[in-house]
Amino acid sequence: MLGTGLLQGLAVTAKNLVGSFHDPERYVTMEYPEVKTKLPENYRNFPFLVHDDPKDPLGSLRCVACTICETECPPQCIYIVMDRDEKGKALKRPKVFDIDISVCMSCQICVEVCPFDAIKMDQHYEIAETNRFQGLLLSREQLSKSNAYYHQLHPTEAAAVDALLAEQKAKQAAAKAAKAAPAAKPPAPAAPAANPPPPPAPSAEAPKPPTPPAP
Amino acid sequence: MTSPAAPSSFPSGLPSSPGAHVRAVHDDFHGDLLEVSMGPHHPSTHGVFRMIVTLDGERIVRLKPVFGYLHRNHEKLGEQTTYLASMPYTDRLDYLNSMTNNWAYAIAVEKLAGQAVPERAEYVRVILAELTRLLNHTCLAGFLLQDTGCSGTPLMYAFREREKILDLFESLSGSRMMCNFQRFGGCRLDPTPEWLAAVRQLVDGYGRFLDEFEALISGNEIVMARTQGTGVLTPALAISAGVTGPMLRATGVDYDLRKVDGYGVYPRFEFRVPLGAHGDTYDRYMIRILEMRESIQILRQALRDLPAGPILDPKAKNRGFRPKPGEAYGRIEGPKGEIGFYLISDGSPNPFRYRVRPPSFVNLTILEDMCLGQTVADAVIILGSIDIVLGEVDR
Amino acid sequence: MESLEQIRERLLARFPDAALTVIANPGPAGQPSLLVGSPHAASIAAFLRDDPALRLDYCSNVTGVDWPDREVVETIKRTVPPPPPAAPADPSAPPVTPKVIEEKVKRHIPGYFEVVYHLYSMALKHGPVILRTRTADRTDPASLPSLTPIWRACEFQEREVYDLFGIRFTGHPDLRRILMWDEFKDYPMRKDYVEPDDYEWEPTPHGAVLDKARRHYPAPPESR
């Protein structure tokens, strides 16, 4: 009969109208500024740089300015200049590390390709700005975040990274000790870049993007 | 009431001989015609699509689509960047279905490089692709109904469900829309058991949502009046015009790449391919609803059979990736139709030629044929039922 | 489905004076393609569509490829005549057949435009058969036969190839620019296309962009 389909539709909307007052399935709104989505651990927005020592956020960056992320970044939104001493010797840390978040496409490829676990994805998204030129070009100072912050955002992943780094450090120390013992050579620089870490084994509890071979 | 339709570029709709393509439109025949340019800013063009419509009263006597308002040089950029760097760009092709775009691209590159994919990754890909299909078809139904003049209600319900799927995508890949999840030789991350449980829960509830959605729409007399018999597409024209996906199957042609090519692990799943009989807008809508019900079946099976193992081939190389010279065309059954990638490698880190075969662009070929003799209101829903995404049409 | 060689045989039987070459695909995909001479392209396409054993009724993908002029240093066996310009020759991968006397030849390969058609059969559910047509060189009014009269699916895709590569399709019913605006003069997908220099604020430049940036900035001082 003409009209039954219409009545059926009206019943559905009426059910939702009434349901919106008692059924959380039918009232899904989040009152945004007061209530915020619980972001999943994997959520990514823009990259940040991890530093290990909160007292020296710029000096203790894990980044060694190897520019892998710069070259791999699909939209080319990273700009790195390596710091050099007076003689022009590379200091294995960035002097300039800028990310233009007005270009960044949040693809996480920089994180995947970084062999030093130095760049990670931030989850902060409330960054509306009135000035594109001052607000959206993030410098090294703005990008540097502590390891604790990283743990807060991605606890599982960060724990795995920490374990890995500790393992590498131990290995390096062992290697150094082994080297130092037979021939009393001057110790090799301790910077991680001197000895790129091997690709980590996939760990069961913390799936991690494949780390490519070092440059 | 029907006015004789203007001669289309293809009088029978089908090309026969080169002489048939006379584009002359005898305007004197119709008297005063009104030419309306719909778009690129129009609420129902699903983005920045433009149709130059010539009207006799409200009847369409000519319709010329204009493209390119979202032409963002995807293919050129693809040739300027590495294979891996193109992966996030594929997310932005058909921005509703990043997971299937990723997969199509990954398949093309895997073909190009002869890369194997672990079984677990294949299953995860199927799960993600079918979730994407649910997402796309749900949204399409919502948008289609919005075009017919609903005040947002079906669209809201569709997006309510979409958010649930997006939550899954986000917790797995880190992004709601731009997942960038597939890699050459597998997937980027391994889904956790909790995630799989969440998918299971969603799949279990989806049938109920579809029932309610259909109660609101499928039996609605106004919807039927608007969509049944409008925008009829014949099977012969659909095949000739390269129409694929649910649109093709709505005309009754049985061609589903999941069955035909049997890529991935699809041959292991039991599912049916629904076929329409009329080829009209209602069929195109209903085929999608039925496909969603089949997708739920596939998801159930894939979740049940998901094997253990690595998610990414350990030999796979994504950075510094240089496939041997050669070419490959990889295609999958995307929610909108056949999405394919044609790649030519010259041995360098960048593809020599990077071509996207966009389903919705090719499906638009027959837009004019379907709209001739129909009204403006029909043109809007016919366009809606084609299911286009401009990011893919214009690339 | 028949192999491409068999198809070629049958086509040659039907069109004895047609230029037909099977082009091998050196990559792991291994899918060869059939190069068709322009004069017979349309009739061959119609044959492929209507032949009961093939019934390639569905043209999936149409695309252009721009092969620029190349200088190639090739190691060529003296006994064997030089192979037809195949899919990209790679200087880094010389053939490893040390028996025959080899010599290094510097060869100029003239560029050409190519249009590739991927054909499938929806009726018989097989495919693909890959058709290629090529221009003789890269001089500008490049022209190739249109296959739109055979497969409607080519209509927009050929327009796109025309728009981006500048290949004119003879026999196309409505050959206009499709993606770029009508006043646009260039063909942007060609390998030698130069973008308009609309440089602006580039805070993170690399490579070509950095060159552009340098051109625009007044003498860049020390890095900051």
Next chain:
Amino acid sequence: MSLPGQLSVLFPLASGLGASSPLAAVLPASDSALERLPLTLRGLLTGWLPASWQWLANSLIAIVVLIVAFASLFALLTLAERKILGRVQNRPGPNRAPLPFLNLRTYGLAQPVADGVKMLTKEDIVPDGADRVLHFLAPIALLAFSILTLAVIPYGRLLVALDLDASVLFFFAAGAATELAVFMAGWASRNKYSLLAAMRALAQLISYELPLLLSVVPVVLMAGSLSTSVIVERQGEWWLGFLPRWYVFTPWGLAGFLVFFVASLAESNRSPFDLPEAESELIAGHLTEYSGFKYALFFMAEYFGMCALCGMAVTLFLGGWQAPLPFLSFIPSYLWFAGKLLALLGVFMWIRASFPRLRIDQLTRLAWKFLVPLALINLGTTAFWSLTADWAGLLQPLRWLIAAGLIAGPFLLLGRNLSKGLGPRTYRYAA
């Protein structure tokens, strides 16, 4: 008779109904003070004027009260519509516009005010080459006609601004003119979408005026009057002493009401008949080129028209200001009217939240092939009902049965004819 005296017949409300008025005797003695509250208030305001001026003052008050009341109702309705639409769609709708100067959130009550302030201060644009005069006049004309229709509706016992003998005719005459204003707007805007909308509006007007009027004829026939007040009075009796004898509770009344309801949806350009302003097809239809306060006026007039049609539906079929049950009569009549009006408006919104839009040919087909025949048949049924008024006893159920059959049969037949070729489908699956 003096002029004021004549007018006092025309304007029962306007002619002072204070204690001093001779007409005061018309009011039943049982009326509570609450029922008389509007009249008392007006008496306080104009009672001190000389009698010859009172009619003028009273009619002015009536006009001002009408406009103010409906303007605020309009504000509330926009909010209510957004809220109801929101709730249907599982969301709250506007809820955080704070009160100005106070920063106090009031569940979005301030939202319409904010919209109003913004609309008032928005730049007014007239397109180049548009007909400036018509472009300016269209919203005003639309609003004026809509307000005219509001004048003849009895909002309560003796609460009617203009109690004409032929008020029903007046209502539809003024109501039909609103479409003229829509056409003016569409024509004057020099926009193709607007023009298409104008043509649609005319087609819609011609199609739906007829069923609208035809569905009213039975009421006029049964009530024996074209006066809205009389029609309401006639519905004031009770069956078996407690069941309301509203016209909607008869077979012909129900059919008439449904036809009237559907036609009034179309007349007020509401979903699913909002073709002139079809957002997904014609951008904003005849409103495409209107900005700022002119647009707000259109919006307001549209809601006024909707209120007027709902008010008329209440008056003609739903017993006007009558209480549904005798013992509920202590509640003032104007509250009953308001309640019924709001309920009908709520149904309008509910329908808007549920249905897609028809196409123009389907819209006219629905009118000509379904509503008009149904209304005509309903007229015959009413005649039968009127002729069999003296059937009693066992004949009474028979009378109901016959009348119901006379409605339901054609409804099913016409409905089947209308939806020929449409229906749910079954689908096959590939082997």
Next chain:
Amino acid sequence: MSMSESASTPATSGPASQEGFSPTQQERDELRRHGILLTSLEELYNWGRSNSVWPLNFGLACCAIEMIAASMARFDIARFGSEVFRPSPRQADLLIVSGTVTKKMAPQVIRLWNQMPEPKYCIAMGACAISGGPFKQGYNVLKGIDRYLPVDIYIPGCPPRPEALLHGLMQLQAQIRGQKLTGPDRPRHLRADTGCAYPVPEFGAHDLEPPANPEVWQAPSLPRSG
């Protein structure tokens, strides 16, 4: 630009944050001393405008989907009174440039902007609208809509989450609330010297002509040595 400082701080400070942008009681009293009527008018005017920002129903690309998502049940932009997505620019207050603006599209976007009645606002949503984003190096992509239009709020992200759009909208509301009716820093639409129409670029043989509107667009230079 002074707004950015006052606006950026209270955004995260809690439930009252939305109102936190408007002048404090003390400031208000101070203002009232100077002219009660004017300040009250100004406040009413700004209050009305800020709580009734109707966006143009205009989507460009990926971000448009997130814009739609922001108006859907989960995020419900209607709470801010902004769910009235008007399809006609004549009734819209806010242009959300949601996605890549290609050179083919740019003239149309500017035309739409010109068709909107003042006071009107512009949000550049997503990387593409701000700078061209990932497609920046493409031949047909406009490197930021601010080359031609005055943008009020930039929301980075690719695409920004719907919450980020809501956040941007709240920033915009705060900006509106802070505007003055008089004085040298009064907004654009209250000045006599600013024209109402922005020049629409034309399609050239290789590029848009002109490639930017110098009255709107002055990019600072950032020297890089590479």
